Amino acid sequence: MIQLIPIQFMRFFSPSILETRLLSKSKEITPILLYHAVMTQDVKNPLLSEKIHYNFPDILYEQLSYLKKHFTVVFVDTLFERMRKGQSIRGLASITFDDGYKSVMENAIPVLENLDIPGTIMIVSELM
Numbered sequence: 001m002i003q004l005i006p007i008q009f010m011r012f013f014s015p016s017i018l019e020t021r022l023l024s025k026s027k028e029i030t031p032i033l034l035y036h037a038v039m040t041q042d043v044k045n046p047l048l049s050e051k052i053h054y055n056f057p058d059i060l061y062e063q064l065s066y067l068k069k070h071f072t073v074v075f076v077d078t079l080f081e082r083m084r085k086g087q088s089i090r091g092l093a094s095i096t097f098d099d100g101y102k103s104v105m106e107n108a109i110p111v112l113e114n115l116d117i118p119g120t121i122m123i124v125s126e127l128m
Contacts, residue, residue: 032076032094033067035060038107057107064115067093073117095119 037054055063067073071093079094095112097104100123112119 030079030089030092030094031067031071032079032096033063035095035097035104035108036099037101037103038097038111039103040107054101054103057111060108061111061115064095064111064117067095068115068117075118076120097121099124 035055038057038060039054040057064073072091073093073095076094076096079089079092082089082092095117097108097119100121104121108119
C-alpha cells in the first residue's frame with residue numbers, strides 16, 4: 001500500500017511522530033513524502049498558505065534522515081516502474097517537491113545531497 005503524506009502534516013512531524021506513523025507499518029506501506037517549498041524563515045505569502053505549505057531545512061533534514069534510516073529512498077519514477085513491472089516496493093520510499101519553487105533548489109537540494117538520497121521535483125509549466 002502506498003501512503004501519501006502531504007506537507008500540511010509533515011511540517012509539524014518530528015522523527016518520533018514519523019516513527020509512530022511509519023515504522024509500525026513499515027512492512028505494509030510505501031511512503032511518498034510530498035513537499036512544496038523549503039524556507040529558511042517564516043514568510044508572509046498567500047501562495048504559501050499560513051506556514052503549512054512549506055518546511056524548514058533543519059526539519060526536512062531530520063525527517064529525511066529518519067526516512068533513510070528505515071527505508072530505501074528511490075525516485076518516484078523508480079517506484080512506479082517497479083509497480084508497473086509487478087516488482088515488490090516493500091521497504092521503499094519516495095520524496096517529491098511540487099511546483100518547482102526556487103527554495104527547493106536553494107534549501108532542499110543541499111539536504112538531499114548531504115543525505116545522498118534522491119528526490120523528484122514536479123515543475124509547473126503553465127498556470128491555469
